[in-house]
Amino acid sequence: MAEKSVMLPLGTSAPPFTLRDVVSGQVCSLDSFIGKSALLVMFLCRHCPYVLHIQAEIAKLGQDYAETGLGIVGISSNDPGHYPDDAPERLKEMAERLAFRFPFCFDETQEVAKAYKAACTPDFYLFDGERRLVYRGQFDDSRPGTNKPVTGSDLRGAIDAVLGGKPVDRNQKASIGCSIKWKPGQAPSHA
Numbered sequence: 001m002a003e004k005s006v007m008l009p010l011g012t013s014a015p016p017f018t019l020r021d022v023v024s025g026q027v028c029s030l031d032s033f034i035g036k037s038a039l040l041v042m043f044l045c046r047h048c049p050y051v052l053h054i055q056a057e058i059a060k061l062g063q064d065y066a067e068t069g070l071g072i073v074g075i076s077s078n079d080p081g082h083y084p085d086d087a088p089e090r091l092k093e094m095a096e097r098l099a100f101r102f103p104f105c106f107d108e109t110q111e112v113a114k115a116y117k118a119a120c121t122p123d124f125y126l127f128d129g130e131r132r133l134v135y136r137g138q139f140d141d142s143r144p145g146t147n148k149p150v151t152g153s154d155l156r157g158a159i160d161a162v163l164g165g166k167p168v169d170r171n172q173k174a175s176i177g178c179s180i181k182w183k184p185g186q187a188p189s190h191a
Contacts, residue, residue, distance in 0.1 A: 004174040006119045012132070023092050058098075075113070077113035114188045124136065
């Protein structure tokens with residue numbers, strides 16, 4: 001069953017995190033992006049059909065913005081005990097296959113997903129240079145089976161606005177995807 005993003009209030013400060021990148025093994029945190037004029041935090045996973053539908057365009061987005069003021073991090077918070085495709089070694093395979101140009105981290109405790117109120121995969125959070133939330137919503141209007149092209153237009157429009165020093169359109173549509181796969185007893189009240 002499809003789940004919608006919670007739509008965290010605009011202006012919310014980026015919750016801190018310290019996670020390990022599944023590819024490099026290096027620690028990635030909010031402080032890793034000091035000096036970047038914007039930060040995109042994406043909650044992703046390997047098995048969700050909604051993520052599979054847009055994964056090539058997510059990789060392209062990472063390539064297109066690699067040399068800009070945008071910091072990007074992907075995070076998977078799913079329970080690998082029940083969803084083995086979302087275990088760190090399988091996430092590493094995904095990141096390498098798609099040639100991600102950004103860290104892809106595993107949130108073993110699921111505390112980062114809870115802090116961001118992440119509800120689904122994919123779930124996108126774009127923060128400005130002061131790490132205030134300026135966009136939370138869909139990648140674009142394409143969904144599996146809709147035959148609409150995957151462009152990332154909604155998210156790209158928000159990124160381009162914040163990087164250009166312009167206000168981000170506050171009319172934002174919730175992301176839709178598979179629910180975060182919480183460990184038994186871990187689901188937050190919003191899930």
